Amino acid sequence: MDIIIESFKSALKLLISFDKDTYDIIFLSLRISILSSLISSIIGIFLAFVISLKNFPAKKFILTFINTGMAMPPVIAGLLITILLWRNGILGSFNLLYTPSAIIIAQTLLATPIILGISVSAFQHFPDKFILQLLGLGANKFHLFLIMLKECKLSILSAIMAGFGAVISEVGASLMVGGNIKGYTRVLTTATVTESSKGNFDLAIAYGIILMFITFTINFILTKIQQSSTKRYE
Amino acid sequence: MSNILSVKNLSVKKSNKEIINIEDFTITEGSITSIIGENGAGKTTFILTMAGLLKPSTGTIFFKNKMIKDMPLSEYRKNISIVFQENLLINDTVYNNIAMGLKFRKFHISSIEKKVDDILHRFKISHLKYQKANTLSGGEAKRVSIARALVIEPQILFLDEPFSSLDTLSKEDIITDMIKVLKENKITVVMSTHDKYEAFRLSDSIIVLEKGKIIQKGLKEEIIKHPANSFVASFVGVENIIEGIIIEKKSGSFIAQVKNKYIEGIGDFEVGNKVLLCIRPENIFISRYLSESDTSARNIFRGKIIEILDYGHFYRVTIDCGFNLISYITKTSLIKLSLKLNDIVFVGFKAMSVHTITMV
Numbered sequence: 001m002d003i004i005i006e007s008f009k010s011a012l013k014l015l016i017s018f019d020k021d022t023y024d025i026i027f028l029s030l031r032i033s034i035l036s037s038l039i040s041s042i043i044g045i046f047l048a049f050v051i052s053l054k055n056f057p058a059k060k061f062i063l064t065f066i067n068t069g070m071a072m073p074p075v076i077a078g079l080l081i082t083i084l085l086w087r088n089g090i091l092g093s094f095n096l097l098y099t100p101s102a103i104i105i106a107q108t109l110l111a112t113p114i115i116l117g118i119s120v121s122a123f124q125h126f127p128d129k130f131i132l133q134l135l136g137l138g139a140n141k142f143h144l145f146l147i148m149l150k151e152c153k154l155s156i157l158s159a160i161m162a163g164f165g166a167v168i169s170e171v172g173a174s175l176m177v178g179g180n181i182k183g184y185t186r187v188l189t190t191a192t193v194t195e196s197s198k199g200n201f202d203l204a205i206a207y208g209i210i211l212m213f214i215t216f217t218i219n220f221i222l223t224k225i226q227q228s229s230t231k232r233y234e
Numbered sequence: 235m236s237n238i239l240s241v242k243n244l245s246v247k248k249s250n251k252e253i254i255n256i257e258d259f260t261i262t263e264g265s266i267t268s269i270i271g272e273n274g275a276g277k278t279t280f281i282l283t284m285a286g287l288l289k290p291s292t293g294t295i296f297f298k299n300k301m302i303k304d305m306p307l308s309e310y311r312k313n314i315s316i317v318f319q320e321n322l323l324i325n326d327t328v329y330n331n332i333a334m335g336l337k338f339r340k341f342h343i344s345s346i347e348k349k350v351d352d353i354l355h356r357f358k359i360s361h362l363k364y365q366k367a368n369t370l371s372g373g374e375a376k377r378v379s380i381a382r383a384l385v386i387e388p389q390i391l392f393l394d395e396p397f398s399s400l401d402t403l404s405k406e407d408i409i410t411d412m413i414k415v416l417k418e419n420k421i422t423v424v425m426s427t428h429d430k431y432e433a434f435r436l437s438d439s440i441i442v443l444e445k446g447k448i449i450q451k452g453l454k455e456e457i458i459k460h461p462a463n464s465f466v467a468s469f470v471g472v473e474n475i476i477e478g479i480i481i482e483k484k485s486g487s488f489i490a491q492v493k494n495k496y497i498e499g500i501g502d503f504e505v506g507n508k509v510l511l512c513i514r515p516e517n518i519f520i521s522r523y524l525s526e527s528d529t530s531a532r533n534i535f536r537g538k539i540i541e542i543l544d545y546g547h548f549y550r551v552t553i554d555c556g557f558n559l560i561s562y563i564t565k566t567s568l569i570k571l572s573l574k575l576n577d578i579v580f581v582g583f584k585a586m587s588v589h590t591i592t593m594v
Contacts, residue, residue: 129318132287136316138338138386140308151325 007205014206021183026210029187032100033168036107037115040163043108044115045156049145051116052123053131063120069113074106078176081106085177098179103187106173111163118162122155123148157226161219168215188214237299238263238422239284239390244293246279246446253279254446256293261390266416266423268433268454270469271443277426278394280443284424285392286310312339315388319395321375323367328359328378331367335386353385357411373404380408384415391416393425397432409435430469434458442466463591467512472589473550473560474513480505487585495556498532499588508593517587518561520551522571524580531582535559539577542568553581 014022051062084090085097085105096102126148134144149156171189178185180194188211196204239261246254254276261267269277282288284295286307295302302310315335323331329350336346354360357377362370370378376397383391397405413436416423427433433440434454441451442462450462461467464475478490480503488503489496490511497511524534537555548562551573559581563573573579 127322129320130322132282133316133318133322134334135287135311136285136314136392137335137382138308138312138315139334140338143338147324 003201004205007202007209010202011206011209015210022207022210024183025186025188025191025207026214028100028185029168029189029211030214032103032107032174032187033164036104036167037111037160037164039104039108040111040115040167041160044112044159044163045119045149048116048119048123049148052120052126053144066113066117066120070117072110072113074110074170074172074174075176077106077110078173081109081173081177097177098181098185100178100185102177103174103185106177107167107170110170110173111167114166115159115163118159119152119156122152122159125155126152154226157222161222161226164218164222165215168211168218235262235264237261238297239424240296241284242294242296244283244295245291246276246283246288247291248279252446254283254290256280256446256448259441259448259451261422261424263422264420265438266425266436268437268440269424269426269443270428270430270433270440270466271426272465275443276446277443279446281316281392281394281424281426285314285316285390287316313389314392315383315386315390316392316394317379317383317396319398321372321379323370323375323378323382325366325368327364327366328354328362328370329364331378332382332385335382339386349385353381353415356415357381357408372399373401373408376400376404377408377411380412384412384419384421387419388421390422390424393423393427395426395428398428402431405432430471433469442469460589461512461591464510464512467510467589467591471514472512473515474511474518474558476511476513476557477593478509478511480507480509488590490590493556495535497588498585499590500585501590503590503592510591510593512589512591513559513583513587515550515560515562518559518581518583520553520561520563520567520571520573521580521582524582529582530584532585533588534580534582536578536580539573539575539579542573542575553579555581 051059081102082097085094085102086092096105131144134147139147169189171193174180174185174187174190175193178187178190180186180190186194188207192204192207192211195201195207237260241256241259244254244256245252269280271277279288283290286295286302297310297313324334332350332353333346336349341349351360354363357380359374359377359381362374362378367375367378376399380396397408400408409432415421423436425432425436437454439452440454440457442449442457442465444463444465450457450466457466458470461470461472467475476492476497478492478497480488481491481496482489483503483505486502487498487500489498490509492511499511503509519531535555537553537559539551540554540558541552543550548564549568551561551563553559553561561581
């Protein structure tokens, strides 16, 4: 119990004293996870719209593939990106391995199937007749996308929250492609692992608490937006 | 009046099953056409195909003599509008729901405001302008969905069983307001319906669909007088549809046997033909005492009253004369004849009141 109280005190101290290392880690974590969630959201939601509206022979196979991707372990995403960015890899010439950009790519790979999978399900639940009604009123594909996005706001925001939750909390991919370089690629999760392995439990728990606080704050904002929507009239 | 929409050799298949097969069908500009048919007859599929919302398997649709497959579908759809049974309103204000089609057509904001205000006024829902759609009653939401379809002043309005979920009073109110806008803007309407009241109240002409094919089309008066089959007969209010067999052919008339009774009708039918004899209930009279010599009606039967239902303005009386006959009589007649259940009465109708359909 003492260790938890002490860690709370340490966490508060780190925050109040504007500890540079801590704030660097917080801002890097936020920057990487928000950016990767944003890129995943753009790719995932757009692809979800296309997949849900189109009927093609491989649709079921693709959906199974996406659903499998939703459960992809972070180390697998890390491994794939490491191979791609490795010196002799396909994208090796960009020298991105062990950079924040590498973590963003790996986290995007991790979050995209989650956001895509939940968004496909949301769009597929949008009534077919509603789509016909909108087309019958003169809507084009872009109008349709905007209206469906707005009408499915509840589920789409859940998808974004799930995607953000997965990337802010993952450690495997960030460690593998980022290298946990202090002041450069060290994020809250890898910092927690490092301090924990060094036996600095108070600092590890302090990072953990900060991580939870950030996750709670972002989810609180998204939930607030999500719950402002009400039931549609059918 | 010129043709606004016509279809030629139209076929729509779903999972290799033919849902629609229509050789030739034309809609005149400014007319109101009702499509009637039993569940699964293909009414909605036909409406969606004509509205350019469902691709036909084969065949051609012409809009003002131009093939719609030769123009971008979005261009064709700008000329039409559709209202479904469900109101399908977005989770927004009434104003934004009605303005939707105008925004899709890139109308200027001031023009949108003017048009929406005008249609809100015409449909008596100006007070709901800023109300959220999900707080509306069923009747209000239906007004919004129809106003939304009409505000864009479409050339053709498709209605797919639009009033099914409404009570009679709300329906009448909405239809009255809608007709005014339709007539003023000379909008062509194609409507599918289950309700004969809607079909008769609104339409100039009626088409009857059965298993995806048009089995009858014509002005509503023709359809009422000469229904093509038992469904149409029942739809247009013929409550007495009796199965019989022609046993005697005379010049221009016939005698059909129904169980152990005989009904005389008008028309040329061959002996042995199985027929449906349709008699409208308002054409059947009831009498306490009667014989064939007292009346010009060729069909007189003795029977027992087995049911009397109060329909408000009139009574629906069912008489068992070996087969059931339904007659509509006024309250005055019911009182004057002191009719009650189990009374033995005479019922009669003229041979000319029998509309006969040959059974296939």
